[in-house]
Amino acid sequence: MSYDISTPEEAEQAFYQAFELADIRAMMSVWAPSHDIICIHPMSNIQLGIQAVEEGWKQIFASGQKMHFEVILQQETVCETLVSRTVQENIYLHGESRPRPPMLATNVYRLTDDGWRMILHHASPAVLANSSRGRPANPPVH
Amino acid sequence: MSYDISTPEEAEQAFYQAFELADIRAMMSVWAPSHDIICIHPMSNIQLGIQAVEEGWKQIFASGQKMHFEVILQQETVCETLVSRTVQENIYLHGESRPRPPMLATNVYRLTDDGWRMILHHASPAVLANSSRGRPANPPVH
Numbered sequence: 001m002s003y004d005i006s007t008p009e010e011a012e013q014a015f016y017q018a019f020e021l022a023d024i025r026a027m028m029s030v031w032a033p034s035h036d037i038i039c040i041h042p043m044s045n046i047q048l049g050i051q052a053v054e055e056g057w058k059q060i061f062a063s064g065q066k067m068h069f070e071v072i073l074q075q076e077t078v079c080e081t082l083v084s085r086t087v088q089e090n091i092y093l094h095g096e097s098r099p100r101p102p103m104l105a106t107n108v109y110r111l112t113d114d115g116w117r118m119i120l121h122h123a124s125p126a127v128l129a130n131s132s133r134g135r136p137a138n139p140p141v142h
Numbered sequence: 143m144s145y146d147i148s149t150p151e152e153a154e155q156a157f158y159q160a161f162e163l164a165d166i167r168a169m170m171s172v173w174a175p176s177h178d179i180i181c182i183h184p185m186s187n188i189q190l191g192i193q194a195v196e197e198g199w200k201q202i203f204a205s206g207q208k209m210h211f212e213v214i215l216q217q218e219t220v221c222e223t224l225v226s227r228t229v230q231e232n233i234y235l236h237g238e239s240r241p242r243p244p245m246l247a248t249n250v251y252r253l254t255d256d257g258w259r260m261i262l263h264h265a266s267p268a269v270l271a272n273s274s275r276g277r278p279a280n281p282p283v284h
Contacts, residue, residue: 082221124266
C-alpha cells in the first residue's frame with residue numbers, strides 16, 4: 001500500500017490510528033520502507049530496518065490488546081525534509097477509564113517520494129513523580 | 143560560553159565529554175539556549191526549555207559519579223539544518239571494568255547562528271534479552 005502523506009502531522013495521526021486498530025498493513029504504510037528505520041518500544045532493544053520493525057509490530061498486535069491513545073505534542077522541530085516530534089502518549093486500555101502511566105515518544109519523519117514517512121519511533125516510560133534520580137548512579141534495575 | 147560547533151558529530155562528542163567530566167558549563171554550551179529544547183533522562187519525565195534542562199544536569203552531576211561512555215551510532219538522518227542520531231550508550235562507572243546495561247539515546251541537533259547545537263536528548267534503558275514483550279499489554283511497573 002503506497003499513498004501520499006502530505007504532512008508529518010498526517011503521518012503521526014496515521015501511525016497512532018494504525019496502532020489503535022492493530023492494523024499491520026496500515027502501520028507499515030506509515031514507515032519509510034528503508035533499511036535504516038528504527039523503532040524502540042518501551043524497555044526494548046532497537047529494531048533496525050523494515051523487516052525488524054514489522055516483526056516488532058506483529059508481536060505487539062498479536063497480544064490482541066485494544067487501546068486508545070491521547071497524544072500530546074511536547075516539542076516539534078522542522079527542517080525541509082526532516083521533522084522531529086516529541087509527544088506524551090496517554091494510553092487507555094480497552095475497558096479502562098483511566099490511562100496507564102504515560103509514555104514519552106520521539107517520532108522522526110522524513111520526506112520521501114511518497115510524501116512524509118516515519119523513520120524513527122523511540123518510546124519510553126515517563127516517570128512523573130520522583131523523576132530527579134538521574135543516571136547512572138541509580139541505573140534502572142533490569 | 144559561545145563557540146562554533148561545525149558538525150553534529152562534534153556536538154555529540156562535546157556532549158559526552160561534558161557528561162564524563164560532569165562539567166555543567168561545557169554541557170550547557172552544547173545545547174541550543176532555547177525555550178523548546180527537550181531532555182529526557184532514562185525513566186524520567188520531560189525537561190523542557192533551557193532552565194529545566196540545566197537544572198536536570200546539575201542534579202545528575204551533583205551525584206559525583208564519574209563515568210565513561212562508549213557511544214555506538216545506530217542510525218543517522220541528515221537534513222540541511224537538522225540531524226537526528228540514535229546511539230547505544232555503553233556506560234562504565236569509575237572503578238568498574240564492565241559496562242552497565244546499555245542505554246539507547248536519540249540525539250537531535252539543529253544548525254544555529256553558533257553552529258550545531260543539541261536540541262533533544264531522549265535516553266532510555268535498552269533491554270537486550272526478552273525484549274519482545276511489547277506494550278502496553280505488559281506495561282512497565284512504576
